[in-house]
Amino acid sequence: MLLFTRIYAVCIALILIAGETWVVLTTNKYWPLSLDDYIACTALILCAYWVKCAKQAPLFIATWMFMFGNIYAMLFNRLDPVSGTGERINLLIVMLALIAIGIGSSTYCWLQSKRVDSNA
Secondary structure: OHHHHHHHHHHHHHHHHHHHHHHHHHOOOOHHHHHHHHHHHHHHHHHHHHOOOHHHHHHHHHHHHHHHHHHHHHHHHHHOOOOOOOOOHHHHHHHHHHHHHHHHHHHHHHHHHHHHHHHO
């Protein structure tokens, strides 16, 4: 399961990097607002490289949760009835679901490692 989590993390990070770059290049988005997304995706790729055993999965969990928080805040800022733009709401919901899968798989790996340790 850890192998899936590592590969999934890299795939999602690359997709999000490409998507964020596309948004920055094709809209009037102020580019520094994308730095946190690039940092989170870089952290996810680094976790995929660094995390070699399931006991280290909390690194993944923390990174996924940071990403979830960013996207969650972005979603509800856009849904704000006063100042929200309503742009790309469906895409943000899909991204939250993809990130939730990452959180779930990382948590599963970590819990499995705890279960193995308790049986030893």
